[in-house]
Amino acid sequence: MSYELNYTIGSIPLEKLKPKKVRKNIELTLWERLYIPEIVRGMIITTRHFVQNMAGFIFPPNGKKRRVFTVYYPEEKLTIPIAYRGRPVLVMREDGTERCVACGLCESICPAFAISIVGGERRRENEMERYPVTYTLDMSRCVYCGFCEEVCPKEAIAMSDEYEELAERDRNRMIYPKEKLLVSEKRLKNRIDYVRKIYSKNNYNAK
Amino acid sequence: MLAELIETIAKIMFIFGVNMGFFTPILGWVERKQSAVMQDRVGANRADIFGFRVIGLLHILADAIKVLTKEDFVPAGANKFFHTLAPFISLTPALVTFAVIPFGGQYEIFGHKVNLVIADLDIGILFIFAFASLATYGTVLAGWSSNNNWSFLGGMRASAQMLSYEVAMGLSIIGVIMVYSSLKLTEIGAMQAEFFRWGIFLQPVGFILFLTCAIAENKRAPFDIPEAESEIVAGYFTEYSSMKFVMFWMGEFLEIVTISGIITTLFFGAWHIPFVSNEMLLSIFGFAGPDGANILTMLINIATFFVKIIFFIWLQMTIRWTLPRFRYDQIMKLGWKILLPLALINIFITGLVLLVK
Numbered sequence: 001m002s003y004e005l006n007y008t009i010g011s012i013p014l015e016k017l018k019p020k021k022v023r024k025n026i027e028l029t030l031w032e033r034l035y036i037p038e039i040v041r042g043m044i045i046t047t048r049h050f051v052q053n054m055a056g057f058i059f060p061p062n063g064k065k066r067r068v069f070t071v072y073y074p075e076e077k078l079t080i081p082i083a084y085r086g087r088p089v090l091v092m093r094e095d096g097t098e099r100c101v102a103c104g105l106c107e108s109i110c111p112a113f114a115i116s117i118v119g120g121e122r123r124r125e126n127e128m129e130r131y132p133v134t135y136t137l138d139m140s141r142c143v144y145c146g147f148c149e150e151v152c153p154k155e156a157i158a159m160s161d162e163y164e165e166l167a168e169r170d171r172n173r174m175i176y177p178k179e180k181l182l183v184s185e186k187r188l189k190n191r192i193d194y195v196r197k198i199y200s201k202n203n204y205n206a207k
Numbered sequence: 208m209l210a211e212l213i214e215t216i217a218k219i220m221f222i223f224g225v226n227m228g229f230f231t232p233i234l235g236w237v238e239r240k241q242s243a244v245m246q247d248r249v250g251a252n253r254a255d256i257f258g259f260r261v262i263g264l265l266h267i268l269a270d271a272i273k274v275l276t277k278e279d280f281v282p283a284g285a286n287k288f289f290h291t292l293a294p295f296i297s298l299t300p301a302l303v304t305f306a307v308i309p310f311g312g313q314y315e316i317f318g319h320k321v322n323l324v325i326a327d328l329d330i331g332i333l334f335i336f337a338f339a340s341l342a343t344y345g346t347v348l349a350g351w352s353s354n355n356n357w358s359f360l361g362g363m364r365a366s367a368q369m370l371s372y373e374v375a376m377g378l379s380i381i382g383v384i385m386v387y388s389s390l391k392l393t394e395i396g397a398m399q400a401e402f403f404r405w406g407i408f409l410q411p412v413g414f415i416l417f418l419t420c421a422i423a424e425n426k427r428a429p430f431d432i433p434e435a436e437s438e439i440v441a442g443y444f445t446e447y448s449s450m451k452f453v454m455f456w457m458g459e460f461l462e463i464v465t466i467s468g469i470i471t472t473l474f475f476g477a478w479h480i481p482f483v484s485n486e487m488l489l490s491i492f493g494f495a496g497p498d499g500a501n502i503l504t505m506l507i508n509i510a511t512f513f514v515k516i517i518f519f520i521w522l523q524m525t526i527r528w529t530l531p532r533f534r535y536d537q538i539m540k541l542g543w544k545i546l547l548p549l550a551l552i553n554i555f556i557t558g559l560v561l562l563v564k
Contacts, residue, residue: 036415039530046245046529053244070249 082194085146085159087166089183090135091192097124098182099156102132106148106157114141115148137181139166140174150199158188158195210319218325222305225513226461232267234460234520239263241521242528277449282354285446289352294447294454297345300338301461307331308468309393311478311508312485314501323478323505324393331392332384335469336377339424342458343369346426346433349455350443361442364535365433369424371542376420378550382413382557383473396477400484406474412553414474416546421466422526423542425459429530432538467519475515478508 032038056067071078080086091099102119120133148157160183168174185192236251240263243250254265281287311323328334343366350362386409387395399405407414423430434442444455471477479485485504492500533541 043525043529046525049247050241050245050525053247057244066249068244068247068249072249072252 080161080163082190083198084161084163085144085149087139087160087162088137088142088144088146088148088157088181089160089162089188090178090181091156091158091188092182092184094185098131098135098178099154100132100135101130101154101156102135103130103153105151105153109147109151111145111147112141112143114138114143132178135178135181137176138174139176140171149195155192155195158183158191160188160191214319214321215325218323222310222325223302226302226305226464227457230464230520231457231460232271234463235270235456236264236267237520238524238527239266241524245525245528274449274453279449279451280446282446284354286352286354289348290446291451293345293349293352294451294458295345296348297342298454298458298461300342300345301458301465304335304338304465305461305468307334307392308465308472309396309477310468310512311505312397313393314505315497316501316505317498321505322393323509327391327393330390332380332390332395332469332473335465336373336380339462339465340369340373342424342462343373345458346443349447350433353443353446355446357439357441358443358445360439361433361435361445364435364439365426365443368426368430368433368538368542371539372420372423372430372546375542375546375550376417376424378547378554379413379416379420380473381550381554382410385554385557385561386410392472396472396479399476400479402476402479402481405476410474410553410557412549414470416550416553417473418466418470419541419546421469422523423538425462425466427459427463427523428527429533430538431532432535435532463520463523464516466523467516470519471512471515475519478512480507480511 053067060066093099100117102117104117104119107115107117114137116134116136116138117132118134119130121128122131123129144159146159149159166174240250242248250263251266252260252263254260254263254269256265259265281290306325307328309322309324309327313323314321326334346365346369347362350358350360350365353359383395383406384390386406387398389395389398395406426433432438432442434444439445444452447455485508488504488507489500492503494500495503
């Protein structure tokens with residue numbers, strides 16, 4: 001079997017990506033059994049890290065605060081990737097009503113039985129539409145799986161990027177009513193676009 | 208008479224203040240911070256007073272408050288007397304051994320001869336070994352009196368390890384004593400005025416053996432099987448809390464300082480600066496008059512000594528955070544089958560060289 005090795009992975013040429021040789025024999029060489037040289041080698045490595053990091057603390061490299069990549073959490077925060085599944089929220093239209101039609105798909109798919117919906121009907125722009133009278137999400141049961149978001153035909157529920165202040169000392173306060181779940185469309189636009197892409201939802205929504 | 212009394216008290220206050228007031232608290236911070244920097248982390252930096260964090264130094268204060276207000280717990284079935292006595296026994300030797308380590312030479316100040324060592328004993332180094340072995344009792348008592356299987360295992364391991372390494376440590380120093388033909392640490396220090404007469408050039412093997420054995424005596428990684436967290440909880444101090452627990456740590460930190468002091472005195476020219484003799488310093492400081500020159504030289508020498516100590520503390524911390532723990536049988540094998548024969552061979556070769564010269 002022959003094929004040409006002319007492609008690369010990233011910018012690294014393939015020749016350099018060859019696996020390193022693994023030493024299968026556990027017998028140590030004489031040099032290693034002398035012990036002191038290998039200890040010195042190890043200490044040179046840790047000392048190099050020590051010196052580099054100390055220099056990085058005192059004279060930070062360009063555009064960074066320090067050489068170490070630690071994030072000081074409450075003061076500094078990572079930018080959450082779009083695929084992150086945070087607190088599930090209901091999408092709110094610009095006029096303050098919810099997109100949800102209370103079909104109950106999320107309620108039945110939810111593996112943790114965290115969602116409970118009571119549906120109803122109302123008049124909006126001279127049309128009758130279904131809407132959730134109550135939409136209760138028990139955050140003490142939610143497992144952040146994102147099934148509700150995947151199954152929703154109306155893109156009415158989405159996993160937001162909020163992950164803070166979800167813990168409570170009282171279980172009753174972890175039961176979120178509809179009012180606490182509503183988040184405006186604009187803030188969730190990126191996530192909804194992303195969901196459309198990964199679950200191929202535009203196949204259903206194509207006009 | 209009065210001047211000597213004042214001098215002695217001043218020296219004791221100085222050493223006690225430096226050890227208990229500076230090194231012991233700061234080493235807790237150094238251990239956290241240095242390990243963090245070595246491992247690409249940031250380290251403890253959360254304790255603050257009105258928002259000022261001072262690179263984590265306030266954790267010392269927070270720790271002190273926490274430790275002092277914690278419950279002092281003695282487990283049921285423990286021997287209360289020995290349980291309380293053990294931390295004191297392991298702390299005291301670490302404090303006492305610094306008495307014979309000279310932190311400077313001899314100076315004439317205002318017609319009074321100042322010798323910068325608390326107790327200038329003729330048997331200096333033997334005194335250190337005698338007291339360092341007492342620390343074994345503290346560890347063994349702590350392990351035995353806690354009425355806990357983990358503590359007992361830790362105590363047994365500690366006794367075996369410390370007794371084994373005591374032998375090799377004693378023999379590793381014999382070479383130095385033969386070369387300088389003195390047990391007095393002030394004399395050994397004074398004889399290293401010339402750079403190429405430093406102990407490290409005359410006894411390189413002795414230095415490595417002593418450093419290894421000293422770390423093993425101090426029960427720090429890679430020789431920390433008496434406390435091995437992953438095997439026997441916390442070893443001999445599993446059942447200790449609050450101030451007693453901290454006393455073990457203080458003893459350990461003080462021993463680091465003491466080991467650094469011994470290494471500096473025996474192998475790294477004590478208070479001497481390489482290529483700069485005290486006569487040169489005295490002539491440089493001639494402008495301050497004879498007394499002023501002596502005082503300035505003394506201060507420079509003390510500073511040199513403590514800079515060297517700080518370097519060796521750093522070295523020991525680096526070793527502790529670089530090397531993984533040895534297995535129990537490996538420690539025994541290293542102590543009896545490698546270090547002891549090496550020490551004996553070192554003594555033999557030193558003797559031969561001295562004989563030929």
